[in-house]
Each structure stands twice: as structure tokens, then as C-alpha cells.
Amino acid sequence: MRTFFAIFIICILALTGCQKEVKQYEKGKLIYEGTVNSRGDRDGSGKLYDPETGKVIFDGMFRNGLKLKGTMYDKNGRNPHPYEE
Structure with a gap:
């Protein structure tokens, strides 16, 4: 039973x-x-940060390294607007 459980966890x-x-x-x-x-x-x-200002510029979902859906901000972390690929 333990082996089955370990295999199940590895598959998940x-x-x-x-x-x-x-x-x-x-x-x-x-x-x-x-x-x-x-x-x-x-x-x-995840969250992306502007390397100059340190402010959040994207807060949302990623898939295979690309932004998928979330909220974009300007480089100062202001003016939020929706983003969807």
C-alpha cells in the first residue's frame, strides 16, 4: 500500500x-x-517588478514563461489595468 501511495504522489x-x-x-x-x-x-x-523602481509592474498568472492574465501597472506601480493574452 505504501508503494502505491508513493507512486500516486509522484504521478500527481x-x-x-x-x-x-x-x-x-x-x-x-x-x-x-x-x-x-x-x-x-x-x-x-507571480509578480514582476521593474528593475529600476522596484515596483510591481505585473501581478497575475503565467504559463510557460509568458504572462497569461492579471493586472499591469506602470513602472512606478500605478495606473492598474487588466491584462489578458
Whole structure:
């Protein structure tokens, strides 16, 4: 029974892409925090930050490294507007 359970968990993780939470930096500044898939692509929920101002410029969902749906902001973190691919 234990072996079946372990195989079941491994299959579920494989199907979901084994997402994990990360923080990505560029030149010492936070540019992304959120989930990535097993290939390291942004995948799931996350936030993009402007590397100059440090403000959130996108907050939403990613799929295979691309923005899917969420809210875009200007480089100062203002003027929110919906984004949908």
C-alpha cells in the first residue's frame, strides 16, 4: 500500500509540473517572485517588478514563461489595468 501511495504522489507531481516558489534577481534587484515549473519557466501565480523602481509592474498568472492574465501597472506601480493574452 505504501508503494502505491508513493507512486500516486509522484504521478500527481509530474502532472502538475512540480511548481515551486522562487525569487529571481537581476543585478541584485528583485524582478520576479512567484511559482516556476520544473523547467524553471514562470508558471502559475507571480509578480514582476521593474528593475529600476522596484515596483510591481505585473501581478497575475503565467504559463510557460509568458504572462497569461492579471493586472499591469506602470513602472512606478500605478495606473492598474487588466491584462489578458
